[in-house]
Amino acid sequence: MLDRRLLHHFDWEILLLVFALGGIGLASVYSAVTADPPPAPFRGLFAKQILWFGLGMLVMTAAVVFPYRHLDRLAYPLYLGCLFLLAAVILYGKFAGGSRRWLVLGPLHLQPSELFKVAVVIVLARYYSRLPVGQPLCFRDLVRPVLLTAIPCALIAVQPDLGTACLIGLVAATLTLFAGVAWRTLLAGAALLAALLPLGWSLLKEYQKQRILTFLNPDQDPLGAGYHIIQSKIAIGSGLLTGKGYLQGTQNALSFLPEEHTDFIFSVLAEEWGALGSLAVLGLFLLLVLWGGSVAYRSRDPFGVFLAVGLTALIAWQVVINVGMTMGLLPVVGVPLPLVSYGGSSTVAVAICLGLLFNVSMRRVHYE
Amino acid sequence: MKRFLDPTEPETFRRRLLLFLAAAVAAFVLLAMRLLYLQLVLGEEYLRLSLNNSIRLQPIDAPRGLILDRHGTVLAANRPSFDVSFTARDAGGDPERVAFELARRLEIPEEDLLGKVRPLRGLAAFRPVLLRQDIGRDALAVIEARKVDMPGVSVQVRLRRQYPQGALAAHVVGHLGEITGEELKSGTWPLARGGDFIGKTGIERAYESFLRGEAGGRQVEVNASGQVMRVLQTVSPRPGKNVVLTLDARLQRRAEELLEEVAGAAVAVDPATGAVLALASSPGFDPNAFVGGVRPEQWESWTGHPHRPLENKALQGEYPPGSTFKIVTALAALEEKVIDEATTFDCEGFLPFAGRDFRCWKKEGHGRVDVRRAIAESCDVFFYRVGLRLGIDRLAWYAKAMGLGARTGIDLENEAHGLIPSAAWKKKRFGVPWQEGETLSVAIGQGYVVATPLQMALLTAAVADGGVRRRPQLVSRVETAEGEVVWEAEPVEIGRLPVGPRTLAIVRQGLWAAVNGERGTARRAALSDIEVAGKTGTSQVVGRREGLEEVLPLHLRPHAWFVCFAPFHSPRIAIAVVVENGEHGSSAAGPIARELVKTYLRREPGEGKTAAGPPLQAFLRPPGHP
Numbered sequence: 003m004l005d006r007r008l009l010h011h012f013d014w015e016i017l018l019l020v021f022a023l024g025g026i027g028l029a030s031v032y033s034a035v036t037a038d039p040p041p042a043p044f045r046g047l048f049a050k051q052i053l054w055f056g057l058g059m060l061v062m063t064a065a066v067v068f069p070y071r072h073l074d075r076l077a078y079p080l081y082l083g084c085l086f087l088l089a090a091v092i093l094y095g096k097f098a099g100g101s102r103r104w105l106v107l108g109p110l111h112l113q114p115s116e117l118f119k120v121a122v123v124i125v126l127a128r129y130y131s132r133l134p135v136g137q138p139l140c141f142r143d144l145v146r147p148v149l150l151t152a153i154p155c156a157l158i159a160v161q162p163d164l165g166t167a168c169l170i171g172l173v174a175a176t177l178t179l180f181a182g183v184a185w186r187t188l189l190a191g192a193a194l195l196a197a198l199l200p201l202g203w204s205l206l207k208e209y210q211k212q213r214i215l216t217f218l219n220p221d222q223d224p225l226g227a228g229y230h231i232i233q234s235k236i237a238i239g240s241g242l243l244t245g246k247g248y249l250q251g252t253q254n255a256l257s258f259l260p261e262e263h264t265d266f267i268f269s270v271l272a273e274e275w276g277a278l279g280s281l282a283v284l285g286l287f288l289l290l291v292l293w294g295g296s297v298a299y300r301s302r303d304p305f306g307v308f309l310a311v312g313l314t315a316l317i318a319w320q321v322v323i324n325v326g327m328t329m330g331l332l333p334v335v336g337v338p339l340p341l342v343s344y345g346g347s348s349t350v351a352v353a354i355c356l357g358l359l360f361n362v363s364m365r366r367v368h369y370e
Numbered sequence: 371m372k373r374f375l376d377p378t379e380p381e382t383f384r385r386r387l388l389l390f391l392a393a394a395v396a397a398f399v400l401l402a403m404r405l406l407y408l409q410l411v412l413g414e415e416y417l418r419l420s421l422n423n424s425i426r427l428q429p430i431d432a433p434r435g436l437i438l439d440r441h442g443t444v445l446a447a448n449r450p451s452f453d454v455s456f457t458a459r460d461a462g463g464d465p466e467r468v469a470f471e472l473a474r475r476l477e478i479p480e481e482d483l484l485g486k487v488r489p490l491r492g493l494a495a496f497r498p499v500l501l502r503q504d505i506g507r508d509a510l511a512v513i514e515a516r517k518v519d520m521p522g523v524s525v526q527v528r529l530r531r532q533y534p535q536g537a538l539a540a541h542v543v544g545h546l547g548e549i550t551g552e553e554l555k556s557g558t559w560p561l562a563r564g565g566d567f568i569g570k571t572g573i574e575r576a577y578e579s580f581l582r583g584e585a586g587g588r589q590v591e592v593n594a595s596g597q598v599m600r601v602l603q604t605v606s607p608r609p610g611k612n613v614v615l616t617l618d619a620r621l622q623r624r625a626e627e628l629l630e631e632v633a634g635a636a637v638a639v640d641p642a643t644g645a646v647l648a649l650a651s652s653p654g655f656d657p658n659a660f661v662g663g664v665r666p667e668q669w670e671s672w673t674g675h676p677h678r679p680l681e682n683k684a685l686q687g688e689y690p691p692g693s694t695f696k697i698v699t700a701l702a703a704l705e706e707k708v709i710d711e712a713t714t715f716d717c718e719g720f721l722p723f724a725g726r727d728f729r730c731w732k733k734e735g736h737g738r739v740d741v742r743r744a745i746a747e748s749c750d751v752f753f754y755r756v757g758l759r760l761g762i763d764r765l766a767w768y769a770k771a772m773g774l775g776a777r778t779g780i781d782l783e784n785e786a787h788g789l790i791p792s793a794a795w796k797k798k799r800f801g802v803p804w805q806e807g808e809t810l811s812v813a814i815g816q817g818y819v820v821a822t823p824l825q826m827a828l829l830t831a832a833v834a835d836g837g838v839r840r841r842p843q844l845v846s847r848v849e850t851a852e853g854e855v856v857w858e859a860e861p862v863e864i865g866r867l868p869v870g871p872r873t874l875a876i877v878r879q880g881l882w883a884a885v886n887g888e889r890g891t892a893r894r895a896a897l898s899d900i901e902v903a904g905k906t907g908t909s910q911v912v913g914r915r916e917g918l919e920e921v922l923p924l925h926l927r928p929h930a931w932f933v934c935f936a937p938f939h940s941p942r943i944a945i946a947v948v949v950e951n952g953e954h955g956s957s958a959a960g961p962i963a964r965e966l967v968k969t970y971l972r973r974e975p976g977e978g979k980t981a982a983g984p985p986l987q988a989f990l991r992p993p994g995h996p
Contacts, residue, residue: 136382180386232589232602239408239416277409281402288398295391299384307383311390322397329404
């Protein structure tokens, strides 16, 4: 079981940080789901989110207790398992809100794409940690990681969940750059990508192109995504310095915000807590990211380093994309804010990330 | 293996890690700056907007593409319609008073409005509720003038389909209808929203993806009573593409006039290209009745009509081709060499076979006839004998190779297959073997054989054009609202009649003689200045009775057929006409075909370009928005 000496190395203050963000999240979800005029269709989601958060903490504990190095061996089986779930979603998934993302397992609605984010990080960490060090990656080294990333990305993109697919791509790219790519390969890869884009574009059907254009530029769709952006900006901006007060958000109360308890939870938060509150939340996230970096910095094991970098990148990218999207800096894609947004699978996925980061941090010193 | 722990190496990674973390810090700083900008710099403005909740969305309809004939006559266009809606949020405290006021202005009973005009809470309060569609310009003027008294009431300009030529080519043009739940779910129209109108039939349906524009919209800020104060953002709609048909509106109109009193169909194609010049089905309907929803009594008058006005008889109507099928029988027999051009049979007015008499339409008989005369005079006995020599399966093979019994692939929905029976088909369908007597019926286009007017028109076109079979074309090109051609049709050869030039020449001579010969059955289709070649047909609705030719009730009288092409030496038009229960091909269908030939070929040069319809420019621009 757990060595007492390990507990000595556990980052208790970061656990506090996690609970702080989780608490802020629960409070914001409560505000978002109860502010709706009757009949508030999402009211029941608050209780559910408490359960999800609790489950997340259990999963996080489970992700801490075993030595993370086992994951090195389990990387491919886990990856294949997630791939299987993804395929199952495409074949048997539940269709909701225009896309097929959910796998219904009894009372659980599972979103395998959320879990896949972690699986890709693990499998890439295993791959890169085994390559000889100090030698920049060339084309041959990149074939496998590109395939390992592209296949699930394609499966997720057709659900369609372009947001998660892009996120996985970004995280994989971050990890690859961290592993070190030869300049020549990097430039050639960028050129190849630039050359393939128009080709891929020409293969798309007209309506698919339209969909992607709207996705990239929501202003083209002022009644849909563009509307959400302007309402989100109004919500955030109207918070001013100190906010309208908890449960007092008018944009939120009038259901002007789309997906207010999931993707746009940050707007609810910023409206009610103002610049002070929202900056504080951003600050907490930055602390979390910096801690993730320090875990990688202190780890002495290549697999641990890559794992920590990948997981940190995953969290950082999600925060940047989600917050950037609510403020109109980035296109509207369905990427939740870690620990804060409502969502079972995403909460569990973040919990796994954090658990593994704790795990790597705790076992930075070998007790062989 | 643990080269990573080489004390010299981790430094590279640590430096890179610090770089990444610096990038992350930079990103967060950027987010923080944006946050401060929104909240502290623009905050007051956003606070004002959030307190008023005064942002509204207004869709702007995209004009749907026009449908035009080959000379630019507009068959389908758009017109503005003024719809009144009510937004509860903007109504102030007394929506009922608004309802009374509006009812009085529109001169409608207020009960119609009271159910819809009511206080709403939450997001619903911001959604305009549609009260009244298409109110007309007079009512619009009244409402605009009295807007202040009716807070919450607004008028939207929507575009509606309009068919300026009325029923002209209605079966080809088709009509629109509101998209159904299943159609939305099917994913065929990913850009469509609930309440949208999409093509349900005809070209409107087949070319939906071209015709459909892309709606625009705008975000506006409204004042306390819902009036637009300023426009925050506008996205212009993209108009749909115009579809130019191969139809000739003048010929189409003539065909519909000629069929006006009867049930039937007429199809005219250009043999050289396969372009459909006219495709008329009678009785027709006015597609304008579909705009804004069909009234139930209108729908019942169509569905209850004995002559099925909604059916496109030109390609959904299956009729025994009667004697027009003798073209097929003659081609097959000559090509298979069961007869040659000199073979003669004696016609005594009937052929005894298998214990019964198979009668010729001419009771006294034709005497000795060869194949040319048999075609010209439509001798049944000659073709009975030819049919016996060929056998059903050879005849069926030829008929199918000439395009019968299968869809032609025209751009319209629900095309019928027609049917060419064979021994195997009958065994499978009815479980009993083929009787040779049935071959006799098939040889003269009776029995199980059925074909659509379109199939027969294309067969005739192939005979006219040296045996080349072409895919029928209804659309000649698709172009943008600015006139840039985005798609253009090219003639598509889909095969050839499986006969040699000599065979074809003989049959063509027979068809010429039918119209121009002394005893030809189609003499009524003859024109003084244009050489027409054709074939009559009379297809039995009920079996031909022995004994006296009694007068049959109307719906049991035979259908009249006529197929022809002209001019004989360089054909420019091929036609098939069917008149349901028209009795005789020569009297009922022949004159119609002759008129169509005349209309098409006797035209003054350039005449079509100036003929018919309001100027195109009138339809190209979408109307302005208030």
